[in-house]
Amino acid sequence: DIVMTQSPDSLAVSLGERATINCKSSQSVLHSSNNKNYLAWYQQKPGQPPKLLIYWASTRKSGVPDRFSGSGSGTDFTLTISNLQAEDVAVYYCQHYYSTVSYTFGQGTKLQIK
């Protein structure tokens, strides 16, 4: 199974600043057939289910603010939140969907306001 490792486990960022969360997969999630990275990012606020933010590693879901961006390819990925807002406090998860018989999430990164 592909193992997803996020860093850091938690971080505190000042309002208006940039937050960066990293995700590393134990093997490439770039599919050669379509040159797409099978990597998604989710946001989970307390007491709520997760919400999809980014898919195909860098495609923002419709309605997600453009301060959220995803980058990376192969095994190394980054979620960047620019101009941090109070409502961005949440736990963020990366996930691969490269395999159709096993789907793995990272352990989560807790984002707080400094």
Place this chain on the structure above:
Amino acid sequence: EVQLVESGGGLVQPGGSLRLSCAASGFTFNSYWMHWVRQAPGKGLVWVSRINNDGSDSAYADSVKGRFTISRDNAKNTVYLQMNSLRAEDTAVYYCVRDFPSFDPWGQGTLVTVSS
């Protein structure tokens, strides 16, 4: 509006069984694969199982293989998770999720507590 509503959670004794249901609406249900994902209290997300659009193929996490069975009724727009031989470590909120092919949207979840 795309909506997924889970039901069937509750308190069950170790070794017991429970069947979760997820009612889907707002999209062409029989065109999508579906998943179950769980989250133990205070912990992260763990994929449990998925089923293809016509129900002919499924997959399971090793931790539930042989104990859980996923199924669907496309006439009722519903996906199920039959959980047998439940253990304390199965205690979690269980989410129903549509395959996008990333996971979107998620239901609100239903809590399963395995305890004597």
